[in-house]
Amino acid sequence: MKALQRYLFLGLLALGCAAPVLAAGQVTDQNGKEVQLPARVQRLVAIPIPLASMVMAVDGGVGRLSGINAAARSDIDEGLLGRMFPAAVKVPTQVAGENFVPNGEALAMARPDLVIQWGDRGDAIVAPIRNLGLPVLTLRYGDSLLAAGWLRLTGQALGKPERGEALARWFEGRVAELERRGAAIPEARRPRVLYLMRARSALQVAGKGTSMDGDIRRAGGINPAAGLPGFAQVGVEQILAWNPDVILLNNFEPGLNPETLFRDSRFTGVKALSERRVYLYPRGGFRWDPPSQETPLAVDWLFSVLHPGQGEPGLRQRIVAAYRELYGYPLSEVDLDQLLRLKENGSSARYRELLGQGR
Numbered sequence: 184m185k186a187l188q189r190y191l192f193l194g195l196l197a198l199g200c201a202a203p204v205l206a207a208g209q210v211t212d213q214n215g216k217e218v219q220l221p222a223r224v225q226r227l228v229a230i231p232i233p234l235a236s237m238v239m240a241v242d243g244g245v246g247r248l249s250g251i252n253a254a255a256r257s258d259i260d261e262g263l264l265g266r267m268f269p270a271a272v273k274v275p276t277q278v279a280g281e282n283f284v285p286n287g288e289a290l291a292m293a294r295p296d297l298v299i300q301w302g303d304r305g306d307a308i309v310a311p312i313r314n315l316g317l318p319v320l321t322l323r324y325g326d327s328l329l330a331a332g333w334l335r336l337t338g339q340a341l342g343k344p345e346r347g348e349a350l351a352r353w354f355e356g357r358v359a360e361l362e363r364r365g366a367a368i369p370e371a372r373r374p375r376v377l378y379l380m381r382a383r384s385a386l387q388v389a390g391k392g393t394s395m396d397g398d399i400r401r402a403g404g405i406n407p408a409a410g411l412p413g414f415a416q417v418g419v420e421q422i423l424a425w426n427p428d429v430i431l432l433n434n435f436e437p438g439l440n441p442e443t444l445f446r447d448s449r450f451t452g453v454k455a456l457s458e459r460r461v462y463l464y465p466r467g468g469f470r471w472d473p474p475s476q477e478t479p480l481a482v483d484w485l486f487s488v489l490h491p492g493q494g495e496p497g498l499r500q501r502i503v504a505a506y507r508e509l510y511g512y513p514l515s516e517v518d519l520d521q522l523l524r525l526k527e528n529g530s531s532a533r534y535r536e537l538l539g540q541g542r
Contacts, residue, residue: 210339213323213332214302221296221318224340228295229255230279231322233475234333235271236264236468240476240509241337241346245270250278250293262466263522267512285311297340327394327401327482330474331355350476350509357479358401361486364495365403374428374489376404377455378472380414382432382439386422390415394474395431402485404429419449429489430455432463434470439463440527459532462488467502467522468510480505484523484538491533499523499542516540 208220228250229235235255238248245268253276259265265272277289283301285308290298298312302321312319320340323329331351338347378395381387389395390411399406407425408415430453432439441461450456464472464481471481480502487494499519506514520526520540528534
C-alpha cells in the first residue's frame, strides 16, 4: 500500500498549507489565539490525552515530553505505545487532574517550554498555565478531522512542520477517500450503528457533534442517536426502540467486550445482538474510537465491519505500513491481533474472517 507514502510526499510539497504562520515562531492555534513559540522547544507538556502518542509519532520518541495526562498512561501500559516507546513509562503524569485541570506545582516541576491544552472547554483550564508564564497552544475537540490540525500544530511546536504537514495530508487524504466510499453506499443499505460510550449500568451514546457520529457517517452508516447532542445518557428502552444493526463498544471501560452485551438480558431482541454484530474498537498507539493520528485506520476498520466484503482488501497490511511511517515500528502478526482485538471480537459476526491473519 503506497497511499501513506504518497500523501507524505504530497505533504512535503504543500508545506504552505500548515497552521497559519504569522511571524517567525508565531502560529494561530485552533481557537484563534496567536501564540509565540519558543525558538526551540526542548520540554513539552501535552495535557490532551491523544497528544502523548501524537507527539511520539511526530517527534519519533519521548525525549521532549516532560509531562502527559495521567489517562494517557493506559495507552502506554495496555496499548502498543509502551511496546513501541519503552521510555514512555518514565514520562511524568501529574501535570493535570480530572477534566484536564492543570496541576500548577507539577507543571512548574516539569519546566516546560510549551504546554498544549484544550482551548474549547473554558478558560479555567488555560489561565492557570498562562499565569505561570508558560506559552500555551490550544486545540479543539469534536469532529475527527480536527486531529489533522493537531498534527500540524504539533509539528510546528516541535520545529518539524514538514513532518506534521505530511502526516496531516495523509490523514485528510485517506479519510476523504473513505468518506467517498461511504457516500456511495445506497441509503437503504446503510446499517444503523450505535456507539456506546458507556455500556454497563449507565448507558451513554454518541450523538450529534461527537467524533464517533461523524465517523459512522463517513463509513456509510446511520447513527440513530444523531438527534441527541453530544454524549447523552439513555435508557435501555431507547436502545430497544432504535434497534441498531451494529453496536460499537468503547475503549474506556476496562474489561468491556462484546460478550458483556451478549450476556446482558436487557438487550434481548436487539438486532445487533441477535446477529452478533457487536464490536470493540481496536487500540494501538491510541484508542481508535476518539480522534488521533490513527483515525484514518479507524475509519478504514469501521467501513470493513459495517460493510463486510465491500471494504478495501489488505487492511492488516495498511496498518503495518502506517505504523512504519507513524512510529518507525515493525508490527508483528501478534501485535496486529492485539491491536485489532481479535480475541475480544472473535465471537462477533465475521470478524476473524474479515480481519484475522492472512487478511
